[in-house]
Amino acid sequence: MNKLISSFRKSLFLKVFSLSALVSLILISAIGSTLYNRLEDGIYKDKIASSISEGRAAIQFATYRFTIESLNGKPNFSSLAEEIVKSTNVSAAESGREVVLFNTKGLKLRGVPASLTSNFLEPESVPNALRKATVKNKEITWERGTLSYVNKRELPGIFVGGVFDIPKLGKYEMYMAYDFVAQERSIDLIGRSLWVTGFLLLVLILLTASIVLRMSVKPIQVAAEIAESLTTGNLKTRMSVRGEDExxxxxxxxxxxxxxxxxxxxxxxxxxxxxxxxxxxxxxxxxxxxxxxxxxxxxxxxxxxxxxxxxxxxxxxxxxxxxxxxxxxxxxxxxxxxDAEAATLNFTKLDLYVVLKKCIDDLSPVAGEKGTEINMRKTSERTLIDGDSRRIERIIRNLLNNAIDHSEGGPIDVTLEANESAVSLSVRDYGIGIEKQYWNRVFDRFWRADPSRSRVRGGTGLGLSIALEDAVLHGGDIKVWGEIGKGANFVLTVPKIAGTPIGTYPLSPSTDTK
Amino acid sequence: MTSVLVVDDDQDLAEMLGIVLNGVGMEVDLVSRGDEAIEVFKNSQPDLVLLDIMLPGADGIEVCKAIRKQSSRVPIVMLTAKSDTNDIVKGLEAGADDYMVKPFKPSELVARIRTRLRRTSGELNGNLLIGDLTIDIVEHSVMRNGKEIPLTRLEFDLLVALGKEPGRVFTREALLSEVWGYRHSTDTRLVNVHIQRLRAKIEHEPEEPQIILTVRGVGYKAGGSGVKS
Structure with a gap:
């Protein structure tokens, strides 16, 4: 799920595609359901109108027939009633038209049953409310209802009713019932057509959308990929260009x-x-x-x-x-x-202590000339590292030379300490010192804290810069601490195994190593 | 009198080298072209060659190869302005014994030349056995099954240095000081290249050496039974 969300967030295609799918789905269902409702309404309205007018005519005709019959000397109401009801039988199956005749008072008179229906329609199908309304209105009244047959078949439809008084016989209600089978079938068909059409439309829209999207998103995707490739330094990658469009x-x-x-x-x-x-x-x-x-x-x-x-x-x-x-x-x-990144390391196992001792031995006479004494303290036996002996020696010489230059005759304390992963070498002098703001600038090439100050013994101005580069080449670094008048402390730290991280620093320049 | 052939296209430097070497009692031939140097070498047979790498005519490496073809013994010291290029390794592989990076101290140059010349007359005598090799220190020859293996003087010195104390492990620094006379240098390329060249000449399988063994992380030692007789 998270994967889905993340791919959704990352893909323009997915975003636009799902948005257009959602919008077209809503649009299609709105149009479809409106269309369906309108058609359904229209079809029923037509059917209801035609049923009412037809029912009215049938009821009027029946009234007329009964009235004529009543003028007869010996009126045969029962056969007339039979005839009126049955007359619909033949065509009933197709037209879906039924007839129901009630004696309003529920009496069987002159051979005419209290209720007569065509085609085994249950007389109870006629809604009671309609009957009451019809009797009350004395006009043509209609209501939608269900046509229930003896064989339990039930069909939706409409009942149209009217009342008439027949001399010598009494008050009768007549209902014409029309089922909506044909209409329902049409509506079903329309509904199904709408579903199919809607679905096809949706598919078509999505297909179009995906093609269009692919066409417009693809170049963006390609551009993004190529931009990434460029970022990784592959400057030769180019987009392929076709046509003249955007x-x-x-x-x-x-x-x-x-x-x-x-x-x-x-x-x-x-x-x-x-x-x-x-x-x-x-x-x-x-x-x-x-x-x-x-x-x-x-x-x-x-x-x-x-x-x-x-x-x-x-x-x-x-x-x-x-x-x-x-x-x-x-x-x-x-x-x-x-600068040319052409410096290479020639790794051997070397004991930092041995290298340090040699450097101190070499430089002690120089330091002695200035009255400076170099004190060495070693707190760990495990000072073996992977290193380029020439470079390591150069780092140490540069740090010592720098200290001698700035010690102003004060002593220099050199401390060697190690832990599991790294070895640190601290060179602490008590001379001029460095302001905090210049701590890192001391590694700049030819940098001088005070340009007017002359170099007494004078390095080249590149020593510390080279020392730092050498240290970095070994995967190590040099940290500085200093304060004006209190001296400075340079701490070289290198990992014991080439290519592994330093981990924790055995020494840090802020701790006073004295 | 020791004669030195100086091959350098910088006339002033060559002349200065001449002055310095003359000052310490050496005879100097100056040549400024590589192709010329090969000719002069043939005719004058100097005791030592100082060879610049960048030369007109034929470069120092070609000259070095050509000289080695004629003489396996004469010490060759290359002079180069570039200490970090493959030229040095190429030169050493072509048969140079040592190199000096410009600018060098004249005293250092003289010391180095003397080391190269002195070494050829060793302080030991008698025969030395290492593996199936017989080393005649006086005769300066290395024999295997009665057949001589031609070695340069430096290779010979290297072999003797290792062989005279069989089983002792020499660090590269120790060998540099013993054979090359360096006290401070830590350039192990010199040792590595020459050990390889030596192995190529004396080992049956240079890839699996039996006579000069590598002691990982430390240095080299002579294998087999070294007996001084």
């Missing part, structure tokens, strides 16, 4: 839209590809001359003992700036690789 126009417009869209996307893709390509090419092209420069600087630098102090210092600066330049180039390349 649906064809829809198709043409739709296809044009798709083409424009594809072109725009293609253009943008191409542009960004060209741009990425350019960055990558530039970085690569710079490498060969940089190698030469580097070697030259090295040769110069190694001979600096023989130089003037100024020249010797220049050689030193040249050397260190080339190193920085090289790092920047490497980071740029890495970034262009991320």
């Amino acid at each position: 649906t064809a126009r829809l198709g043409i417009a739709f296809n044009q839209m798709a083409t424009t869209l594809a072109e725009q996307i293609g253009r943008l893709e191409n542009l960004s590809r060209i741009q990425q390509r350019f960055v990558s090419d530039v970085s690569h092209e710079l490498r060969t001359p940089l190698t030469t420069i580097r070697m030259a600087a090295d040769v110069i630098s190694s001979a600096r003992a023989n130089f003037e102090p100024n020249v010797a210092r220049s050689a030193e600066l040249l050397q260190s700036q080339i190193e920085k330049f090289e790092q920047l180039l490497q980071d740029l390349l890495e970034v262009s690789r991320f």
